[in-house]
Amino acid sequence: MQHASKFxxxxxxxxxxxxxxxxxxxxxxxxxxVFLTAEVNATLLQIREMAKEQGASPEPDSIKxxxxxxxx
Numbered sequence: 001m002q003h004a005s006k007f008x009x010x011x012x013x014x015x016x017x018x019x020x021x022x023x024x025x026x027x028x029x030x031x032x033x034v035f036l037t038a039e040v041n042a043t044l045l046q047i048r049e050m051a052k053e054q055g056a057s058p059e060p061d062s063i064k065x066x067x068x069x070x071x072x
Contacts, residue, residue: 003027008038009047013057017066018047026068 003024010028011018021027022040036042036050044065052060 006035007040009036009040009042009050010034011036011047011051011056011063012066015066016057016059016063018044018063019066019068021068026071 006024006027007022009018009020010033012028012033014032018036019028019033020040028035034056036047036054036056039046042050044063048060048063051057051063057063
């Protein structure tokens, strides 16, 4: 299962949203999405802290959960 290495939390800094990826249904692509952590059970508070530490978001305290796109 080569997709498992891509599972985790991804941030879209333009929209300041994160998504949890734990299946190969849809895998975020760079540069829009940045991999933050492999911990799929990270809380939003932990995610905001990681984004702050990594400098991944201009406003880490306003990061919110997003949704993955629906595929046809």
